[in-house]
Amino acid sequence: MKIKLFEDVTNILNEANIQDLINDSKATDPRRIKLSQSIYTEYKGVDSDGTLLFESDSQTRQDMIHKQRIFYEGFFDLLDKVEEHEAITDEDVVNILTGDLYLDCSCESHLYWAWAYKSWKDDYGLRKELRVPERNNIKLSESTCKHCISVLELINRSNSLLDQIAIDLNTLFQNYKKKTNNEKNSN
Numbered sequence: 001m002k003i004k005l006f007e008d009v010t011n012i013l014n015e016a017n018i019q020d021l022i023n024d025s026k027a028t029d030p031r032r033i034k035l036s037q038s039i040y041t042e043y044k045g046v047d048s049d050g051t052l053l054f055e056s057d058s059q060t061r062q063d064m065i066h067k068q069r070i071f072y073e074g075f076f077d078l079l080d081k082v083e084e085h086e087a088i089t090d091e092d093v094v095n096i097l098t099g100d101l102y103l104d105c106s107c108e109s110h111l112y113w114a115w116a117y118k119s120w121k122d123d124y125g126l127r128k129e130l131r132v133p134e135r136n137n138i139k140l141s142e143s144t145c146k147h148c149i150s151v152l153e154l155i156n157r158s159n160s161l162l163d164q165i166a167i168d169l170n171t172l173f174q175n176y177k178k179k180t181n182n183e184k185n186s187n
């Protein structure tokens with residue numbers, strides 16, 4: 001399966017997709033874009049809720065890794081399709097990857113530079129964080145930490161990663177489908 005993403009994205013979204021977040025970071029935070037480019041980031045798979053899991057090395061502490069989580073809003077549309085016993089195609093899966101997403105990172109910066117708060121407030125955060133920043137980044141500038149930028153850039157540029165994510169999500173949907181069918185048959 002060859003995936004061609006981001007070539008013909010005509011719908012501009014209200015919340016935030018990968019391109020929105022990368023563009024915002026490029027415009028407001030070029031230094032962090034630069035820092036993100038030397039981070040090693042790895043895709044670790046999809047959990048049972050459909051959240052994509054990533055790990056990045058910490059540039060400041062050698063023995064430390066940070067965990068990033070990304071969830072795509074379009075995931076729910078495909079679950080609806082599964083419930084209605086419609087086929088999930090590869091194209092369906094690819095389409096959700098260009099849509100709005102929610103993200104989180106386990107690093108200190110994501111919380112202390114108010115991006116956890118901002119992302120939740122602006123509807124692209126995966127972690128509920130309601131504490132208004134009182135000292136750091138009270139103007140809520142920039143979008144996210146360098147690890148999340150690294151993850152977004154990785155998804156954006158790697159066709160083989162997109163293939164892998166599509167395969168993993170499809171496997172998850174097929175499992176849901178089997179489970180739904182079994183529950184229906186046993187009732």
Ligand SMILES: [Zn+2]
Binds near residue numbers: 105108110146
């Ligand atoms: Zn981070």
